[in-house]
Amino acid sequence: MRRRDHNIFANATSLLICGLLAGVVVAAAAFPAVAMSGLAAKAGGETFASLPSELRQATAPQITRIFASDNKTQISVFYDEFRSDVPLKDISKNMQNAIIAAEDHEFYQHNGVDLKGVARAIVSNKSGKSQQGASTLTMQLVRMTLAYSATSPQEVVDATKDTPKRKITEMKYAMQIEKELSKEKILEGYLNAAPFGNGAYGVYAASQVYFSKKPKDLTIAEGALLASMVKAPTAFNPTTASGYPQALDRRNYVINDMMEIGLISADDARKATATKISREVDRPGNGCVSVAKNNWGFFCDYFYRWWLSQQAFGATTYDRERRLKSGGYRVQTSMDIKAQQAARKNIGEHISEKNKNALLLAGIQPGTGRVRMLAANRKFKLDDPQNPQNKISSDPRKAKKKIRGTYPNTTNPLLSGGGDITGYQAGSVFKMFTMVAALENGYPLAYSINAPAKYVSKYRIAPGPSTCNGIYYCPSNAGGKAGGVTNMWTGFSRSINTFFVPLQERVGAEKVVDVAQRFGVQFRAKSDADFASNKASAHQWGAFTLGVSSSTPLEMANAYATLAGDGMYCAPTPVQQITSKDGEKIDVGKPHCTRATSPDVARAALDAARCPVGDSPQLGSCGGSRTAAQAYYTIRHPIYGKSGTTDHDKTAALIIGSSSLAIAGYLVNPDYQDHKDRMLHAIVNPAVWDTMDDFLKGKTKVEFKKPGSRKISEGDQRSIPDVECATVAGALARIEGAGFTASVDNTEVESNCPKGTVAGTNPSGRTIKGGYVSIEISKGTGKEPGAPDDPKKPKPPGRR
Numbered sequence: 001m002r003r004r005d006h007n008i009f010a011n012a013t014s015l016l017i018c019g020l021l022a023g024v025v026v027a028a029a030a031f032p033a034v035a036m037s038g039l040a041a042k043a044g045g046e047t048f049a050s051l052p053s054e055l056r057q058a059t060a061p062q063i064t065r066i067f068a069s070d071n072k073t074q075i076s077v078f079y080d081e082f083r084s085d086v087p088l089k090d091i092s093k094n095m096q097n098a099i100i101a102a103e104d105h106e107f108y109q110h111n112g113v114d115l116k117g118v119a120r121a122i123v124s125n126k127s128g129k130s131q132q133g134a135s136t137l138t139m140q141l142v143r144m145t146l147a148y149s150a151t152s153p154q155e156v157v158d159a160t161k162d163t164p165k166r167k168i169t170e171m172k173y174a175m176q177i178e179k180e181l182s183k184e185k186i187l188e189g190y191l192n193a194a195p196f197g198n199g200a201y202g203v204y205a206a207s208q209v210y211f212s213k214k215p216k217d218l219t220i221a222e223g224a225l226l227a228s229m230v231k232a233p234t235a236f237n238p239t240t241a242s243g244y245p246q247a248l249d250r251r252n253y254v255i256n257d258m259m260e261i262g263l264i265s266a267d268d269a270r271k272a273t274a275t276k277i278s279r280e281v282d283r284p285g286n287g288c289v290s291v292a293k294n295n296w297g298f299f300c301d302y303f304y305r306w307w308l309s310q311q312a313f314g315a316t317t318y319d320r321e322r323r324l325k326s327g328g329y330r331v332q333t334s335m336d337i338k339a340q341q342a343a344r345k346n347i348g349e350h351i352s353e354k355n356k357n358a359l360l361l362a363g364i365q366p367g368t369g370r371v372r373m374l375a376a377n378r379k380f381k382l383d384d385p386q387n388p389q390n391k392i393s394s395d396p397r398k399a400k401k402k403i404r405g406t407y408p409n410t411t412n413p414l415l416s417g418g419g420d421i422t423g424y425q426a427g428s429v430f431k432m433f434t435m436v437a438a439l440e441n442g443y444p445l446a447y448s449i450n451a452p453a454k455y456v457s458k459y460r461i462a463p464g465p466s467t468c469n470g471i472y473y474c475p476s477n478a479g480g481k482a483g484g485v486t487n488m489w490t491g492f493s494r495s496i497n498t499f500f501v502p503l504q505e506r507v508g509a510e511k512v513v514d515v516a517q518r519f520g521v522q523f524r525a526k527s528d529a530d531f532a533s534n535k536a537s538a539h540q541w542g543a544f545t546l547g548v549s550s551s552t553p554l555e556m557a558n559a560y561a562t563l564a565g566d567g568m569y570c571a572p573t574p575v576q577q578i579t580s581k582d583g584e585k586i587d588v589g590k591p592h593c594t595r596a597t598s599p600d601v602a603r604a605a606l607d608a609a610r611c612p613v614g615d616s617p618q619l620g621s622c623g624g625s626r627t628a629a630q631a632y633y634t635i636r637h638p639i640y641g642k643s644g645t646t647d648h649d650k651t652a653a654l655i656i657g658s659s660s661l662a663i664a665g666y667l668v669n670p671d672y673q674d675h676k677d678r679m680l681h682a683i684v685n686p687a688v689w690d691t692m693d694d695f696l697k698g699k700t701k702v703e704f705k706k707p708g709s710r711k712i713s714e715g716d717q718r719s720i721p722d723v724e725c726a727t728v729a730g731a732l733a734r735i736e737g738a739g740f741t742a743s744v745d746n747t748e749v750e751s752n753c754p755k756g757t758v759a760g761t762n763p764s765g766r767t768i769k770g771g772y773v774s775i776e777i778s779k780g781t782g783k784e785p786g787a788p789d790d791p792k793k794p795k796p797p798g799r800r
Contacts, residue, residue, distance in 0.1 A: 060085075060148045060193045060201065062328025062581050066303065068340075069372075069576055071332040076291045076300050080325040082209070082284055083201035085581070088188035091203055092218040096187060097264065098227035099194075101257040104137040108183055112138040112174030137190050138174040144193045146173075191215075196226055197233030198281045209281050210238075220268055221275035224254040238277050248277055289381055289411065295344040297380020299335045302371065302416045302554075303574040312588045328581030333574050334370035339363050339661065342694035343375035346687045351377045351667075353408040356394050357677060358670050359687060362415045362553035363663045363695075366561040368591040369570030371554065372661060374415045383409040395672035405671040414670050416554045416572075422524035423550030424668040426653040427644030428495045430547035432560065433519065434504045435488050435608060437512045439601045443503070444488075444715030445608055445620055448763065448772045450743055451483030451491065455498035457505060459542030466543070473542040475501050478645075484745075485762045485774045490623035492642065493611030497546060504545040510538035512545060518596040519559040519569055525550045547644050553653075557664035560641065560657045563609065566705070567602035568593040600707040606657075607704070607713065609640035613656055613689075618706055619713040628681075631656055631689040637696045638703050643681060652679035654688045659702040661695055663688050715768030723775070724760055725753035731775050735761070740773045748779040755780020 063079040088096070100107050106114050114136050135143075146169075177186060196206035206226050207215045218226070228250035229236045236250050237243035252273050259269040284290075288300035304324075307313060313320040343361045351359045355377060363372040383390045383404060392398075393405040406412055413421050438447065459473040468474035475497045477483055483496035491499035504512050513532050523529040528549045531537045538544075554572060562569045575589035596602075604619070611622035614632030627643045631654075641656035652667045665688035667679040707713065721738050723731035728744055735742040751759030759778035767773060 060144065061326030063205075064324055064327055064329040064331065066300065066331045066333060068333060068335045068337050069370075070337060071577075073337055074292060075296050075333065075335065076288060077284060078287055078304075078325045080322070081195075081201040082199050082205040082286075083192070084204045084328065085192040085202065086204045086215055088184050088191075091188070091191055091215045092223060094220045095191065095203060095215060095218045095223035095226065097258055098220070098223035098254055099137070099187070099191060099230070101261060101263060102224075102227035102254045103140070103230065105257070105261055107137050107187070110136060112136060112176075112178035113171045135170070136174060138177055138186050139170040141186060141190045141193060142170045142173040142177065145189075146170075148193070194230045195233055196229050197237050198239065199283050205284075209283060210278070212282050219272070219275075220255065220258070220264060221251070221272040224258065224272060225251045225277060228254045239279055239281055244277070244279060251277065291380070294380055295375055296335065296340065297411070298374040298376060298378075298413075298415055299333070299340065299371070299574065301380065301411060301413060302374055303331075303333055305413065305416070305418055306574050306589075310588055312586075329586075330579045330581075331575055332577040332579075334365070334368075334372060334576050335574070336363075336372040336695075339691070339695045340373040340375060342691045343373045343663075343687075346690045346694070347375055347377050349690075350683045350687050353377050353379060354391075356391065356405060356407050356669060356671065357679065358407070358414055358666075358668055359684060360415050360553045360666045360668065361663060361687060361691060362557045363661050363691070364554065364557045364561050364572060365660060366564035366657070366662060367566070367568060367570065367593070369558065369561075369572045369593065370576065370591070371572050371574050374554065376414055378407060378414070379409045380411060381409045382411055393671050394669060394675060398671070407671075412670070415552060417522070417524055417552040421552070421670070423522075423552045423555075424651050424666055424670070424673060425548055425646045426551050426556060426651060426666060427547040427646045428497075428500075429556060429560075429642045429644035429653050429655050429664075430516070430549065430551075431492060431495065431500045431545055432563075432605060432609060432642060433515045433521075434500050434507065434512045434545040435492060436519075436597055436601055436605050437507045437515045438488070438503055439604050439712060440515070440597060441507050441511065443507065444711065444768055445604055445713040446487050446489075446715055446768050446771070447503075448485050448487045448767065449491075449499050449502055450745070450772055450774050451477070451486045451496045451498040451502075453477060453480055453482040453498070455501055457501055457542055459501075459505070459509075459540055461542065473501075475543070475546065485772065487620070488608045489611055489617060489620040492608045493622040493627070494625045495612065495627050495643070500545045501542060504542070508539060509541045509544055510535045513538040513541060515597070516544075516549075516559070519562050520555045520572075521549070521551055521559065522555060523549065547646065553664040553666045556653075556655060557662045560609075560655045560664070561662035562596050563602045563606040563640065564657050564659055564662065564704070565593070565602070566599045567595060567597040569596035599705075600709065600712050603705050603707045604712045606640050607706075609642060609657075610638075610704075612643060613639050613641040615639050618704070619710065628654055628656075628685055628689075630685070631692075634686075634689045635693045635696060637699075637701050639692070640704070643685070645679075645681070648676075649678040649680075650675065652681050652684045654681065654685045656688050656692050658692065658696060659704065660699070661692065663692055665691075715771070717766045718769045718771075719766050720761055720764060720773055723758045725778075726758045728756075728758060728775060728777070731758045731761075735773050735775070739770055740767070741770065742773050742775060745774045745776050748777050751776075751778035751780075753778040753780070 061081045061083060063077050063082055063084050065077050066075045067073060068075055191203040195201050198209050200206040200209040203215045207213050207218060211222055236247040238247040255269050255272045258264045259266055288297050288304055291297050291300050307324050308317045308320050313323045347359050359377050361375045365372055388404055390404040390409055393403050417423055454474055454476040456468055457473045460471045461467055461473045466473055466475060477497050483499055486496050486499040523532045531541050558572050570591050570593040573589045578586040578588055580586060607617040607619045610617045612627045614626050614629035632639060637658055639656055639658050644653040655664045665684045667684040669675045721734045723734055732742050749759050753759050755778055757778050759776045762774045762776060
């Protein structure tokens with residue numbers, strides 16, 4: 001709290017000046033400028049005329065208000081000093097009268113310096129009576145403004161220390177202000193700048209803290225109490241045992257003065273004096289730990305971290321924080337109340353706040369990057385070290401040191417990353433990046449590969465559970481089954497590992513990593529960053545397509561949003577509009593989008609991504625099995641997405657996108673990722689699709705766009721030779737001679753062809769040029785190869 005000085009004659013130098021002033025009071029009344037010049041000539045050797053003629057423009061710190069996307073619902077406030085300027089017309093006349101009675105009876109008569117008051121102070125102080133000051137409201141406003149405009153600690157000291165030079169400076173500025181501003185503007189400035197104690201600066205804040213009302217509604221008794229506190233906010237604090245009686249006496253003194261100078265009647269004074277003073281105040285919260293609803297805390301924290309990263313608000317994080325907490329901004333954030341509420345409700349229906357595992361949901365708008373919601377089964381608060389509620393960490397190393405985990409209370413950026421949060425492995429949701437890279441490099445959605453149960457890749461890795469032949473990475477499918485002839489629709493729908501690893505091999509893993517970077521994956525973990533930053537290393541990152549790299553729900557929601565954004569990656573932003581205290585709209589935080597891939601590639605990848613979540617593609621077929629089919633049957637809007645699971649079910653993820661929102665849900669243990677729990681899709685999946693369903697209720701169904709050319713989905717189609725009932729060797733020769741890649745599927749199938757001959761091909765009819773064709777072997781019920789057809793036995797359907 002800055003010291004309030006109402007006695008300028010506390011030392012010998014001041015007394016000398018008082019004597020000089022006493023001799024010129026009469027002249028000053030008629031010629032105030034002459035009197036002030038004479039005073040300056042006697043003080044410190046600095047001429048009064050050499051002082052600046054205009055007070056540096058400065059605004060006292062203002063609170064910044066943070067609102068939801070509706071620009072009505074307040075999320076939180078940030079401030080160094082709880083203060084918000086209001087015009088004089090919105091301040092009760094009772095408050096205006098009270099401050100004049102308390103601080104400056106002659107306010108409307110003097111020209112900024114009350115020389116009669118100076119004379120009274122001289123006589124009173126020299127006679128040994130109670131010390132009196134001579135600072136007018138205008139001079140006090142000067143002092144506060146000088147302090148607020150200071151650019152260094154020394155300037156703050158110079159603006160407030162007890163010296164004749166400071167007093168002369170105040171007088172000069174006060175006289176100048178009186179020439180340039182009306183009395184109403186000066187009074188308005190004073191009431192908006194004065195400190196009232198208990199963290200309240202300015203009359204708006206004081207009205208809120210002490211009475212929970214607006215300044216325009218203050219009564220005589222309330223205005224008098226606030227006016228009485230300006231002199232010494234700590235001494236006259238009604239909430240303390242020693243301050244209460246002093247506050248009461250001082251308030252009644254101000255009420256009496258209001259009556260004596262004719263501002264209120266004797267009856268008004270009697271009623272006001274009889275009014276009791278409350279001993280309680282409502283000190284406002286500050287920052288994200290004081291959000292209006294606790295589950296908004298993670299979004300608020302993301303906004304706060306985002307603000308500190310914006311160079312537009314200052315060269316350093318310290319400068320940026322000061323701007324946030326003193327600039328008086330109105331921030332309309334991107335947080336959608338409906339989406340945020342739905343996310344937290346659905347999380348709570350599936351997992352408790354006290355569960356060591358965290359269910360994290362992040363939502364972002366395609367085409368803008370606006371973050372719509374961030375929710376978790378955690379309370380956003382610091383755990384009280386004196387009375388901790390958090391359990392001991394599930395990480396054995398931390399548990400030995402008695403370090404507590406992040407549940408149920410945390411302020412860690414679990415959903416967006418930062419600090420110690422580098423992200424979590426999310427599994428097969430990364431297959432989307434491989435699909436995009438393949439499409440960019442000429443592989444159409446119809447490109448097929450015969451996916452075995454276990455694939456021997458050319459990636460060399462250290463010996464482990466996923467190696468074979470000593471050094472090669474050999475992934476297998478969930479359940480250990482072969483995938484068969486698979487294209488991107490069916491491979492993505494069924495999440496076939498042994499389709500996507502060879503597809504990544506053919507495209508080049510470094511190209512897949514590049515897509516992930518273009519789509520916003522940040523690789524916060526050092527080991528991931530080392531791989532991603534080196535093209536040669538990235539080329540050998542065989543498991544990348546299976547989601548072994550750490551990511552956060554927010555960046556993966558945004559990666560999938562890039563598909564619905566027609567290939568435009570938009571940097572995530574928590575704001576829609578920032579407005580300065582003067583009403584100026586600031587162009588920071590607006591959508592910033594770059595081309596991550598072509599519209600046709602994005603639309604084609606999205607088409608295949610409709611398969612896993614139960615929707616139907618427009619360009620192809622999903623081929624039956626889907627990993628999260630219930631999503632579409634719940635939502636009933638056009639959607640796309642992907643589920644993901646890591647080895648031993650250490651994490652589970654589901655991403656669902658629509659034209660207006662992409663949601664990523666992760667079920668993880670943020671304290672210890674090498675845990676032994678199984679993360680269940682039965683927990684994360686319904687939380688995601690129910691949140692999307694709640695968000696889209698009542699909204700118009702919007703169909704996704706198709707690529708401009710079917711070539712990106714079908715490729716260059718060629719007819720497959722008819723090899724039905726031919727020998728295997730003959731079929732291989734004919735198919736490979738036609739330019740296809742052929743192999744034999746030794747699993748026998750029902751057929752009218754003789755046993756051991758070719759029953760048909762998969763696919764049959766047509767496929768892409770150079771594509772894969774699997775030869776199927778007949779169980780055998782027909783004739784020898786080359787025998788004439790039996791007219792009684794019709795050809796099996798599709799075998800033509």
